[in-house]
Amino acid sequence: MSGHKEPFITKYLFSYDHKMISRQFLLTGTIMAFVGMVMSLLFRLQLSSPGESFWILNFLLGDKWAPDGVLDPNMYLALVTIHGTIMVFFLLTAGLSGTFANLLIPLQIGARDMASGMLNMLSYWFFFGSSVVMIISLFVEAGPAAGGWTVYPPLSALPEAMPGSGLGMTLWLVSMSLFIVSSLLGGLNYIVTIINLRTKGMSMTRLPLSIWALFLTAILGVLSFPVLFAAALLLIFDRTFGTSFYLSDIFIAGEALDRTGGSPLLYHHLFWFLGHPEVYIILLPALGLTSEIISCNSRKPIFGYRAMIGSLLAIGFLSFIVWGHHMYISGMNPFLGDVFTFTTLLIAIPSAVKVFNYLSTLWQGKINFTPAMMFAVAMVSTFITGGVTGIILADAALDINVHDTYFVVAHFHIVMGLSAVMAMFAGVYHWFPKMWGRMLNKKLGYIHFWITFACAYGVFFPQHIQGLAGLPRRYYSYSEFPMFEGVADIAMIVTVFAVIGGLIQFLFLFNLVYSMFRGPKAPQNPWRSNTLEWTTPVEHMHGNWPGELPTVHRWAYDYSNPAHEEDFVPQIVPLKDGEVDGGGH
């Protein structure tokens, strides 16, 4: 299986090997993340100093979109839109799931590779194509899509409504269609692999929580992405073939459109039927990785393993019946507000269980502060901070006044964005030795962690206050409003933190690239972890294990088991006489 020299193309480009595909996802996701991050820095400059000239804006956007260094309002909306799209889909969906599902599923369940290497390769290349189309859309004459990442029609359906709804929007839809294909190919593969290819002894109740989380994520994706595809398809019809699924009674650009009978609310429903599970498609892998890293670095079993699985299942199920909380004031029947308030607030229960279980995993542990562990702790913190404000937004009555304000921006950036990004950093620091066989520099990791964590809160926490002042999101400028005068000071705080936090990510990028080639060689099991991936050779090989597949004898969390000498017991170690698996769980 190994030993012979593989040609460059099949080894690095069109590889069927899940470890290589995982690295491809990580690198593509990282590049997209930097694009999205730089965009956010550009519009932050405008938000803290409206109408002021910045050399960098003109340098990056040119005379058309930033004449004299002042950001054009249409370009502002385009930046906000593409930033959102890239971060939600390209970084936190494909970047996060794509990287860690590909890396961890075969390695942690004891499989030689994914069920279908071919589909897996296609999944990456569809994602790659999708990324390329999205980047190309930035260079279109009239600008990229600019109707917000939710691209509500009619704004997104009619080129008359805004310049970005022309070719830019078409490319957005093409890109998203490719993305959905990628996501479905990947998701189906993950599900099949986890169900069919677990090694001997690896029962579902011995699976690490990372695999449980990735499994449920894949199911959510497979069930919800097709609905987004339907929404996108109908939008394409409305834009191209003159149908009116979402259009009715519109007078625009001096003309009454001959389109009646459609409803923009239909799009809302279809979009958010994906849109809400999508939040958990982002969050569940984050929770899974965090569970793994916290348990390993507290040298303790994850507290309440079964409750953790149960809460993942509950969150996954509930995520399908809460989409209406994005639509309380959309004009849907107010009665539905009651229903969705109820279902949405229920999600707080399994989420609370997760937080309490994380905390009690730390309790009486022996915490090993690796950079990965610190990012996992940061994830627990952001999950708490962002999660509690969800209780306000879930409530239809309270949502009336904070809907689409900065309060919402603060909430979802912290609970979804930061939590997932922190978990992704944690995952990269933790599994980098497995991915590249080398270690990331720890000291740079610490510097990266503290500045990132401080800036993350510095950027998003003050936005709650802006929201409670009534400031709407997606405003190019608020200097026209006397009531928002005081908001400017907060905007300045946010921008300063954003710029520092943004720049420090280049340190991480440097650490990543440097360590790939020059980092110290990784030992077999650097974190003294129980899971199967650390039993494979450091040097990658097809098929993962040189000989037989390992047999699993115990759950993944026998850390500090008093029956054993060492403070960790790998899953391949047979049970001693009279020893009960899972700590008697």
Next chain:
Amino acid sequence: MTTFLIYLVLILGIVALVQLIRVSEISNFLNGEDGIMVTDKETNNIRYMFVAFFAAFIGFYGWLVWRFWDILLPAAASEHGKAIDTLMNLNIALITIVFVALHIVLSYFLFRYAKTKNEKATFNTHSNKLELIWTITPAVFLAGIIIFGISAWNDAMRNVPEDAINIELYARQFDWTARYAGKDNVLGKANFRMINGTNALGIINEKSINDRLSAYNEKIAELEESRKSVFPGGTNDQEILEEITLQKKHRAYIEQLQAQNNVESYSVADDDILAKVEFHIPINKPINFQIRSQDVIHSAYMPHFRAQMNAVPGMMTQFYFTPTMTTEQMRAKLGNPDFNYILLCNKICGAAHYNMQMNIVVESEEDYNKWLSEQPKFFTAEK
């Protein structure tokens, strides 16, 4: 030159970082560390830093609230808004307690249970009792919040009282128009096909329908006339014929509208009044806002009244509230003589989305009636 300098700085920065890593690797080697294990010194620093960090974070929260207290929205100026404010304050108090308490616990655990030498952690895997407690406790609190929340929502969304004043808020890229129903308190019908330069809301009455039909008839007659000067059956003639068919189609729509209406439904529009820039509403009277859009989705957001509803093309949405404080009262309360209630657009709608606003004036009923009587009726106003 600047570009060159930037590249130079970038290159030097990377070189510096490489050297930094080399130095840290060498110092690791000299100290006998492997760069993987977390040293005792590091552990000790980090646990203090975490405590300091979370303390600073909670302090930052306090500072933000203290420093920016005055820019928060003032207490609700509407009846249903009071329940919303109470619920909001309760929620914020509750989540602040949870947020602070959990961070204190987190900091304590990180500090207390940081790694020490060669000891094993305590092997506790689960506790059904504990887990039951922290499933049921949030559930109980949430049940309270759900009940309170749903009742506040139903209260805000309950059926509009019959004596409510009907006002239409009409959105388009990028402005608002408020339409008053006049004496009869019934808004005239409107249709998007009736929209033109002089009738931006497409309001239907006898006059507007007849004007529209005669405009089409004139246009069609004009086109028929111009056919005489072109070669019959030629390309130009074809174009004109197509244009005639189109105009006839448009006319047919208006004729349809005409057929759907009768004299009675025409006349309700006669006394409608339009307001731009600012609109007035009386205190202590329920106002029923009927919200429509001409082109894309907008959202009518009136933050001081805790009111928001999307304006959706193709359908009418509504939101009603009873204002409880006049503009003057609010100015006195805030000590700000320039204060104005405001209507904003809060759904992304295009380039000038950020500046789609209208002032709202709340005043006594007499002042309101006086203001309204001074406003010209739309169909009789000079244009």
